[in-house]
Amino acid sequence: MNSATPPVNPPSKRGDGRRGRWDNHREQRRAELTTAAIEAIRLHGPDIGMEAIAAHAGVSKPVLYRYFADKSELWLAVGQQAGEIILEAMVPAVAGLREDRAIVAAVIDVYLAQIEGDLNLYRFVVHQPDIARHRDVVADVMDTVASGLARIFGDRLRARGLDSGAALPWAYGVVGYVQSVGDWWLRQQQPISREALCEYLTTFLWGGIAGMQRAADLPGGLAAHQWTEAE
Numbered sequence: 198m199n200s201a202t203p204p205v206n207p208p209s210k211r212g213d214g215r216r217g218r219w220d221n222h223r224e225q226r227r228a229e230l231t232t233a234a235i236e237a238i239r240l241h242g243p244d245i246g247m248e249a250i251a252a253h254a255g256v257s258k259p260v261l262y263r264y265f266a267d268k269s270e271l272w273l274a275v276g277q278q279a280g281e282i283i284l285e286a287m288v289p290a291v292a293g294l295r296e297d298r299a300i301v302a303a304v305i306d307v308y309l310a311q312i313e314g315d316l317n318l319y320r321f322v323v324h325q326p327d328i329a330r331h332r333d334v335v336a337d338v339m340d341t342v343a344s345g346l347a348r349i350f351g352d353r354l355r356a357r358g359l360d361s362g363a364a365l366p367w368a369y370g371v372v373g374y375v376q377s378v379g380d381w382w383l384r385q386q387q388p389i390s391r392e393a394l395c396e397y398l399t400t401f402l403w404g405g406i407a408g409m410q411r412a413a414d415l416p417g418g419l420a421a422h423q424w425t426e427a428e
Contacts, residue, residue, distance in 0.1 A: 227264050230254050231274040235318060238275070243320035247271070276322045276334030280341030283311050287342070291349055300353070302399040304346060305375050309391050312379055323380065339376060343368040371402060 233254035238245055240253070247268055251261040265271040290303045312319045323335055343365070351364035375398055382394055389397075 223264065227274065228278075230256070230261065230264055231271070231278050234271055234275055235278060238321045239315065239317050241317075243317050243325065245321075272322070272325055273334050273337070275318075276338050277341065279315075279318055279322050280338035282315075283308060283338070283342050284345040286311055287345065288349075297353065298399065298403050300349065301371070301403055302395060304349075304371065305398050305402075306391070306395045308342070308372075308375055309379055309382070309395055312383060313387070313391060316383065319383065335376075339369075339372050343372040346372060374398070374402065 234250045237250045237253035241249055247261060248258050250271070251258045254261065261271075265274065287304055287307045290307045291300045294300050294303060322338065347365040347368035350367055351361040354361040354364055378394070378398060382388070
């Protein structure tokens with residue numbers, strides 16, 4: 198009988214552990230460098246180069262390229278984090294609201310306030326001409342925001358005992374419309390106040406949402422799935 202005790206940590210397991218620790222370290226370091234890049238963009242403007250970003254992060258340019266193969270990869274990471282920033286601002290803004298129109302207005306106002314107050318970051322993400330766009334980071338940002346908004350809409354619908362199937366298309370509709378108009382607003386150097394624009398957009402979008410209630414004669418029984426205004 199062989200009484201030899203097997204190794205506590207077989208080589209393959211040790212290797213897997215080291216790889217896992219390295220992967221975790223790499224993701225953490227990428228997140229830190231992405232945050233530093235956002236700070237640099239806010240400070241120096243949307244046309245900032247990789248050398249200036251590296252300097253702001255306190256690393257050499259080769260170290261920055263160790264974590265991001267090129268500027269387009271950093272652009273993607275920055276865009277994804279920008280989407281999270283917008284979503285994180287939206288959630289508390291609507292948390293205490295009961296009236297549905299007020300939620301739509303709050304979502305629009307938060308988005309407009311974020312892009313107005315973070316103009317350099319917005320321009321870096323949305324209007325970056327020298328980027329090899331292997332992925333559409335703007336679409337990624339919209340996905341992030343719309344997914345979060347759909348959860349808010351879905352929770353409201355389910356709380357009323359209604360079908361939440363409309364939450365995702367509504368969320369994408371709101372995000373796409375507001376993003377397009379918000380981009381026009383910034384490019385035209387805010388020709389109207391944010392408050393006025395928010396009210397215009399809310400009125401337009403709420404007319405569509407409330408109008409769904411009057412669609413009882415449409416195919417598919419839409420009237421059974423409506424999001425009605427709070428009593």
